[in-house]
Amino acid sequence: MKLDDLLAMWRIRALEEKIRDLRLEGSIVGSVHLSNGQESVAVAACSQLRPVDAVYATYRGHGWAVARGVPPREIFAELLGRVTGVNGGRGGSAHFSAPQHGFHGENSIVGAGAPIAVGAALAGRFDGSGRIALTVFGDGAMNQGAVAEAMNFAAAFSLGVVFVCENNRYSELTPIDDMVAQPDLSRRATALGIPAVRVDGNDLAQVRTATRLAVESAAAGRGPSFVEAHTQRIVGHYIGDAEQYRPAGELERDLELEPIARLTRELLAEGVPTEAVARCEERARAEMDAAADAALADPLTDPATAKDHLYA
Amino acid sequence: MKLDDLLAMWRIRALEEKIRDLRLEGSIVGSVHLSNGQESVAVAACSQLRPVDAVYATYRGHGWAVARGVPPREIFAELLGRVTGVNGGRGGSAHFSAPQHGFHGENSIVGAGAPIAVGAALAGRFDGSGRIALTVFGDGAMNQGAVAEAMNFAAAFSLGVVFVCENNRYSELTPIDDMVAQPDLSRRATALGIPAVRVDGNDLAQVRTATRLAVESAAAGRGPSFVEAHTQRIVGHYIGDAEQYRPAGELERDLELEPIARLTRELLAEGVPTEAVARCEERARAEMDAAADAALADPLTDPATAKDHLYA
């Protein structure tokens, strides 16, 4: 079980690192946002969702897609502009979706995914699917009006939405604490009548429990919940970020806290054989290398199709 | 003192009723929003402001303009499209301003005045004026993202802004309690780190105290405050509103609660002679009749000037 978690997190980490390599070598172009260090939130939260449920993420959404079961090859292919990409390369790193896997898309407009998730829950109320929606966004997105409106809208109509705020302490290059007077962001949800909790995002169990309760209450028609998961990104905001904003020693501390290092320590402490632990990383990397190679071998999407699907 | 308050409130009431008459007889055209029943909030709040301070109101702002000292004749003239109007008729009932009186304008976009008020306070920080800004909006505006963003922005930078929410229980024709899960709107401010109070808006003393403390702390550089003033409008949302949304008996109760009736009762109970009390209304009505007549006698703004001032 814990080894499965480790493997699941390694899959995301390995995917992100492979994407980074492809970006640095130039096979992938454009701005790319990695989720290294935040894998536990996606893995634990998605473990509590059912296929019918809808996830709305941000440009930092590769890990959430993987955790939802989107095939890595289709993600690599998407970022590589291949016809096998989940959107044939139209979405790219920051804006792809795979509805067939319950992954209803990244969004590159900060905060914009929250109201859309509310709509998915609204549909769930009428289509008998029992669907609930989970939308994840960052600490900085809490200052975007769209998120405040979405939370009140869901609260007023007790819609089944789980609002997950991945608080990684930075909004791009700026510390969230410099941009708010009240650092406890979860209070904003409470003030709207939404049950809210703050959890250690590096602790899979805490995120699982918080998400399970949120999903249960949403599914039971008791309305939205809010989960503030404290986490950290151990890479730049985007590939190429010089990260000059980090105080000395912070990254070192974060590398201790981050969920893969943490779970690895736990497993070894529990006496799980080193090989078993190491195999998770090896297996994940092998899978991602294979997926990337397959995607690289796939054909580029034909430019002749570039105008398709603008209208129904 | 209390008689002055009564006169000040009657001035607003008489202005609004005169505007209603002019609207119904067709001299004023277009949609008009009256503040009958909410006069105490404007009178008490403005009594705590200095000339340098900036007030930002909404389309329901006639009373705030009067309380700021904008000459009634110039308000009537504005609504009548006269050259003597504060904006020569360009603003009209819902969008006029009189900066020379510290009234920086009504706004017809719900919530939009709040961020602008934040900017006035921002300027105050740099121009050595000591200016603070007061922005008033309704209960419904609390659900507009702009207000949430403005409050956090002011809180994060401790800008001198007083946020006044006139909670009159309705957003146009819809009860605010149907549109929120947490009816205590002031909690939203608290959650952002903004000191917030809820007061009986019909009690001049409560509004005065709350505003005084807010203005002091803003002027002292301690940042924004939030005042939720519970009030009621005893007329329609706009002239012509059928008010079918009112439960039976509500208006009757509100007519007991509204500040002019309330203060009148107080004064008579304190033994103030009926004539002295009655004189406030008579005087106010006489002033407003005279102001309206003067405005009606003023020339219409020349259409040849309609294109002026689009650019500097």
Place this chain on the structure above:
Amino acid sequence: MPEIVKLNVGGAVNAALARALEEMPETLLYGEDVAKPGGVFGVSRGLHKRFGDRVFDTPISETAMLGAAVGAASFGRRPIVEIMWIDFSLVAFDQIVNQAANVRYVSAGRTGAPLTIRTQQGSAPGSCAQHSQNLEALLLHVPGIRVAMPRTPQDSYDLLLSAVACDDPTVVIENRTLYAGPKDAVEVGGPVRPIGGHRQLRSGADATVVVWGAVTTKVLDAVDRLEAEGTSVDVLEMVWLNPFDWDAVLDSVGRTGRLLVVHEAARTGGFGAEVVARIAESGVALRSAPRRVALDDSRIPSAPQLAAALLPQTADVESALRSLVAGGAE
């Protein structure tokens, strides 16, 4: 089975909404004050009583309203959202341009956003600058968004139903000055037509007027005056702006050799420019230079006499037509 009933524009919109809610269980109708109060213009009166929870009032949160429509639509609902004034859409423009317009295209057709935004625009005596704009041109520059602008009771009924049935995000722009207008015979219950097309309001040989929106009635007044003097004019009302019936305009101008475009929106950057540009690019032979009558680029003042000086009037259309026809008359 189709029947004829007497309805004004407000009644026609109400009838179309009722039919959509009746025949398409996946429709939802919501917006500020639309349910219990029946809408600030009374256009959705009775629908909450009749259809219950599928018709509801919302907080004053346009971004949440439109975002919710995008999400619900991608799951098979057909939300019909009222944005009370088109001016208010600007607080939530992201959800139209960056969200709704992208769903189908970016997902390569795997999902879509079949939502309808009902709004209204235009100047009315006394309305302030923030309640008077004509903003169709902003939407017409956004690939992926359909736009309709009905004016008559029949079109108000028909176009709204076509919009709701359409699988693209569609904005239906009404005009509040028309809701309470005179009743007219409206065929209801007929087949729901596909989107697109125009209305040929007058037929003539001397000039083509392309127009949309409430100002169309001013155009007809001006044209009728000229007709009395023997000048015959083709008047095309473009009730659908996207898709736009380019063939009809090209065909008419090809016959008349003269073009006047009239809209209430600001001239510069208005969609009239696109119409004039396409005609110019088409190379069709013109007998005189094309013209536009539109808002004389400005904000809109509240005082009626000031607004009237800036907005297109019948006299402006008439004199523009006279010079247009005089041009190349030889």
Place this chain on the structure above:
Amino acid sequence: MPEIVKLNVGGAVNAALARALEEMPETLLYGEDVAKPGGVFGVSRGLHKRFGDRVFDTPISETAMLGAAVGAASFGRRPIVEIMWIDFSLVAFDQIVNQAANVRYVSAGRTGAPLTIRTQQGSAPGSCAQHSQNLEALLLHVPGIRVAMPRTPQDSYDLLLSAVACDDPTVVIENRTLYAGPKDAVEVGGPVRPIGGHRQLRSGADATVVVWGAVTTKVLDAVDRLEAEGTSVDVLEMVWLNPFDWDAVLDSVGRTGRLLVVHEAARTGGFGAEVVARIAESGVALRSAPRRVALDDSRIPSAPQLAAALLPQTADVESALRSLVAGGAE
């Protein structure tokens, strides 16, 4: 006193910001990540250190940022606000269109909103649909808003200073693909010019190309190819879109009798339509029908090969010019 320094576009913007902050104590510079981090494109590097509190980072609250600019500007500050991508302005469009644009007009000149919005737009390889749009046409349909679009280091320096000095709300639209471009000799410290005007990049007799933005370099490549074959073309880069130098365009087309407008924004409803329409309305004699080269109306896909198929390329401009010149060649 003016001096010549070598700067790329990013450096030129930085120098202009530094000068504005230095010479105009009423200026403020703020936006997301602009202060301590120096901007996501490094364009405001060093300014927070040098000018302290007048340069600050903001929450991700575009509506608050722009509203605060309107308020501060009406009290005599000159806020320079960075909106990181023009696409993001859509979450706050109300503050530009319904607020900033109305202040001076509605107050009948009693107050104003002398604010500057610095933003950047356009497609870049791999950028997603929400980070690729060219939206100048939306702003150009809003009376009251000035719009500039610099491309060279010199114009990036000059236009920004003119915008800050201008008493109208002004949007300066840069292009992120140009910031890190080659350095060029830039005259800094010279007199701040009034807004308006254009750049005559090539002079010729056979056709006029009107263009703005980064695509201008593609136009020059295409024009140079034709020049080599003896076709001479007038190229006007409209670095100011509002005010727009109509006289210059009319004069040029009057001489060449042929017009091509090129922009990266979507064709339909783009500002190119306004340029073609004004030429058509002017009645100036044309030797062949005017043309536009622009984004082939679409959302913008992330994959470079897909975006390239939709965006204007040098070859598109070249072939458009060839047919333009072939037309009416007799």
